[in-house]
Amino acid sequence: MPQKSKTRETLEELLASCSDTFSPAELGSVPVTLDGRDVDGETPLHVMLWRGNTYAVLQFIEAGADINAVGDMAETPLHIAVKQQNSVAIEALLKAGAGMSHVSEFRQSPRELADELGGDIRRLFVNQ
Template sequence: METKTAVRFMLQKQSSLAPERDSFESDGREEGDDIDGVRLMYIANEGDLDGIRELLDSGINVNFRDVDDRTALHVAACQGQTDVVSLLIQYGATVDSKDRWRSTPLEDAIYYKNHEVIKLLEKHGAKPLMAPMHVKHAREVPEYEIDPKELDFTNSVYITKGTFCIASWRGTQVAVKKFGDEVITDETKVGAFRDELALFQKIRHPNVVQFLGAVTQSSPMMIVTEYLPKGDLRAYLKG
């Protein structure tokens, strides 16, 4: 059985799908002052294996969730704490648990490029969310497809709140538009994604931002374009 508190775990790296990882605006849910319910998450963040064993042996729920539905396994996956991930799984941690933004420990590990954690989670049955444009055969994968593991969001900042962010791709700064997991089950949004992708492929002009590729075979789906450091036209005209 999972338990949940009103306390929010805020240290270090946050959910890969959170709209703003460096600041969380209140959504009306109350945060508590008692951090006892999330101490497992804190020591998972620190990599304290003995402390984790002591807490779990005392009866603390390995699948305990904070106010954002995040678990100790989410935290360990974000931080690349492979030994902690292994220990939590041994104690029965749910490998495909989703936080309030529908991010799983595997999605977090992929986002932060924690490759050993990715292998460990996949070994224990974790699977990335299937994108609606996923194809069955390799020959059907679009030429523009980008491997999401090549996108480095380590020092990412948002260009437009909740929409575009800066990332590194093959050593080059790029702009990435990410589509949340809600797109997967919304046919209208999937259609809009397809239309936007088709439009980007048709437009090639020196005065238009260059389309570099997209992630369509896994979730979250993304569109990758060149990064323009001087901002967008609207901001320029207003200035």
């Protein structure tokens, strides 16, 4: 039996998949935009980083998402990518110019988080 080719979600579909976070009461009826914010200040980029959806993260960065948006607990997308140890997302965010020194409410920058983790995650920040 031949396999169907796997298709990737469009930008609009990826944004719509954030509606459970952005407007849970109106699930799917309120459009989510690339620069939209949920009640905690998180953007769709933050949401997809927490969900571990690297494909969506890369699509959002390419589409012009605010890579330095400050969300819940004053964390940027780079904070979350480091916490998730998502090296692909970290590299993409750094390449796009994400700031490494913004301090969250936990009094840590993404670079400091990476230093604590060490290893490959820390190496991503070495030449930045």
